[in-house]
Amino acid sequence: MASLQHSPSIKDAKVLMVGAGGIGCELLKTLALSGFPDIHIIDMDTIEVSNLNRQFLFRQSHVGQPKAKVARDAILKFRPHINITPYHANVKDPSFNVDFFKQFNVVLNGLDNLDARRHVNRLCLAADVPLVESGTTGFLGQVTVHVKGKTECYECQPKPAPKSYPVCTITSTPSKFVHCIVWAKDLLFTKLFGDKNQDNDLNVRSGDVASSSEHADDAFEQRKDEDVGDYGRRIYDHVFGHNIEVALSNEEAWKNRNKPRPIYSKDVLSDRLPQQNGTVDRSSATDNLSSLPAVSAMASLGLKNLQDVWNLMENSRVFLEALKLFLVNRAQEVGNLTFDKDDQLAVEFVSAAANIRAASFGIPLHSLFEAKGIAGNIVHAVATTNAIVAGLIVIEAIKVLEKNTDAYRMTYCLEHPSKKMLLMPVEPFEPNKSCYVCFKTPLTLEINTRRSRLRDFVEKIVKAKLGMSYPLIMVGHALLYEVGDDLEEDMVKNYAANLEKVLSELPSPVTGGTILQVEDLQQEFTCNISVKHREEFDEEKEPDEMVLSGLTEAPSMAKADDHSIENGGSTSNALPANVTEPKMDVEVEEISVGTENIYSAQKRKLPEVSHATKDVVSGDETRNHKRVQKLDDEDDDVVVMFDHPEVDNHKKQRLQ
Numbered sequence: 001m002a003s004l005q006h007s008p009s010i011k012d013a014k015v016l017m018v019g020a021g022g023i024g025c026e027l028l029k030t031l032a033l034s035g036f037p038d039i040h041i042i043d044m045d046t047i048e049v050s051n052l053n054r055q056f057l058f059r060q061s062h063v064g065q066p067k068a069k070v071a072r073d074a075i076l077k078f079r080p081h082i083n084i085t086p087y088h089a090n091v092k093d094p095s096f097n098v099d100f101f102k103q104f105n106v107v108l109n110g111l112d113n114l115d116a117r118r119h120v121n122r123l124c125l126a127a128d129v130p131l132v133e134s135g136t137t138g139f140l141g142q143v144t145v146h147v148k149g150k151t152e153c154y155e156c157q158p159k160p161a162p163k164s165y166p167v168c169t170i171t172s173t174p175s176k177f178v179h180c181i182v183w184a185k186d187l188l189f190t191k192l193f194g195d196k197n198q199d200n201d202l203n204v205r206s207g208d209v210a211s212s213s214e215h216a217d218d219a220f221e222q223r224k225d226e227d228v229g230d231y232g233r234r235i236y237d238h239v240f241g242h243n244i245e246v247a248l249s250n251e252e253a254w255k256n257r258n259k260p261r262p263i264y265s266k267d268v269l270s271d272r273l274p275q276q277n278g279t280v281d282r283s284s285a286t287d288n289l290s291s292l293p294a295v296s297a298m299a300s301l302g303l304k305n306l307q308d309v310w311n312l313m314e315n316s317r318v319f320l321e322a323l324k325l326f327l328v329n330r331a332q333e334v335g336n337l338t339f340d341k342d343d344q345l346a347v348e349f350v351s352a353a354a355n356i357r358a359a360s361f362g363i364p365l366h367s368l369f370e371a372k373g374i375a376g377n378i379v380h381a382v383a384t385t386n387a388i389v390a391g392l393i394v395i396e397a398i399k400v401l402e403k404n405t406d407a408y409r410m411t412y413c414l415e416h417p418s419k420k421m422l423l424m425p426v427e428p429f430e431p432n433k434s435c436y437v438c439f440k441t442p443l444t445l446e447i448n449t450r451r452s453r454l455r456d457f458v459e460k461i462v463k464a465k466l467g468m469s470y471p472l473i474m475v476g477h478a479l480l481y482e483v484g485d486d487l488e489e490d491m492v493k494n495y496a497a498n499l500e501k502v503l504s505e506l507p508s509p510v511t512g513g514t515i516l517q518v519e520d521l522q523q524e525f526t527c528n529i530s531v532k533h534r535e536e537f538d539e540e541k542e543p544d545e546m547v548l549s550g551l552t553e554a555p556s557m558a559k560a561d562d563h564s565i566e567n568g569g570s571t572s573n574a575l576p577a578n579v580t581e582p583k584m585d586v587e588v589e590e591i592s593v594g595t596e597n598i599y600s601a602q603k604r605k606l607p608e609v610s611h612a613t614k615d616v617v618s619g620d621e622t623r624n625h626k627r628v629q630k631l632d633d634e635d636d637d638v639v640v641m642f643d644h645p646e647v648d649n650h651k652k653q654r655l656q
């Protein structure tokens, strides 16, 4: 340590850390102990109780305070002379522009989402500052080095979309518990407590049956003077009873499938539910009651163990109680809620609804603990992996500062030693010549230029696919659209009018053969898009009526050919927990990282085994490349499957 602290590369270094969560806390500690004198930290979060088990710089008393600032204060207690500058902010904030990034010798990411990672990647490229990128999920982890022109950038390799499911599986023919969870979370929860204007496929589709949507839409509105308890039962009967009956009336759909069973509240629950544990009957809510703090349905009902699998009656009671608590105690949030795995009442509602639906479709029921894991795409964090990854980040950062290019390694942390190795170092890849980010390779967009509006293009392509926040769109020298605070009023009006025009009717028409230049002013990132006019699109397969190709984005692991719904985490792009432990092979399926977690698993050929690897393996190279692969979820449980040389059979392990 002493020798490190005197290393000139460290002594003069100014580094930027993005993210002060699981990896970030470990990283800041390791940087401080290694002698880094000037550290800037950006983190947009405040501390939550659930962070305390592994984000060891934080204590109970810090809950609610900004992570970046508390992390700094904790470090200064034992390294008072270090310069630590905290920013409680989103790294996408415009003040963190290219000039801001240029002041650093290296940027170190400890983030938990793809969006922020892509943003930092682009700023590092624009500012020409090396980036050390990282991520962990459970025991798996990864650290990669990205130096402009020398190694691949963060976006050179495909990042698969979060797992998604065909809409009809979710709405009509669930066969796994995860399908019920997605239905409860993305459709029912959103319909009842979220944005009412959002498209919602909640109602059961049934080919021959005349759509009951008229009836259905009314069903979700609480009627004037309707008691909240009665409303809950009506919703229950509608979604678990009526909708299933509608679905069943389409005989054709059930020829080769097990028929679901309609469930009505009167068959499961007695008319009068006993009040437990002193629960107030809030069905006749008063203003006083609406000021009660957020509550838990299971607590009201005296259900204590998260790991118990509740029966249909218990789930039904939790469902009704949770619905009531939302409407009475959290009325102000209703209409704006999105599912959040850290929102206890939301988890209770979703878990109960998913279980009732599972009961209807003959799918095994699950505990709230398991349901939460599936709904939140949770792979439980392992503090040790974060510590190892943080150490590896610092090792790579030092190599970057010393410009020791040949020594750069991407390192994968594995769950089980293979040939006695838990860490797999690999030489970095060269930049990918077809990368639209670092190689500026043009993209191609198929679109109906006579039907799609500029707004569709901006929302669905520029923002959603290209990850741009402050876009500017040009054809030749003509500006079609831009955002910014300093725009003149008539420009703002022009751009607003352009947004509503179809592409071919813009002042500078966009038609087949047009090259659109799209730029993000903050990221200083430009890409060219070659437009191809296409008349027809497949409603199911291409619902956006736009097909962008040339992106380094892998297809979703689920059937990518179907209109689908994701089981995306609320804030992250974490994979569902079905990531397999690598098998020794000649390929690596790279784990790129999503939350503090890993989100992508792409097959890629490894170059020669790095020297470091050879050393550890004592010469036996050929079998020592790792392959990490994501399985299709054949199981309802959150499982990790291992295919390991030392273990003959696949071994399933439930996540703890």
Ligand SMILES: Nc1ncnc2c1ncn2[C@@H]1O[C@H](COP(=O)(O)OP(=O)(O)OP(=O)(O)O)[C@@H](O)[C@H]1O
Pocket: 018, 019, 020, 021, 022, 023, 024, 042, 043, 044, 045, 050, 051, 067, 089, 090, 091, 092, 110, 111, 112, 113, 116, 381, 595, 596, 597
């Ligand atoms: N755009 C962003 N700007 C700044 N900080 C970000 C951004 N996106 C994510 N972060 C930060 O990255 C950190 C990631 O840490 P981590 O993966 O441990 O997540 P967490 O939110 O602390 O924990 P968990 O998700 O498990 O509850 C978080 O502290 C989060 O605030």
Ligand SMILES: [Zn+2]
Pocket: 152, 153, 154, 155, 156, 157, 431, 432, 435, 436, 437, 438, 439
């Ligand atoms: Zn690239």
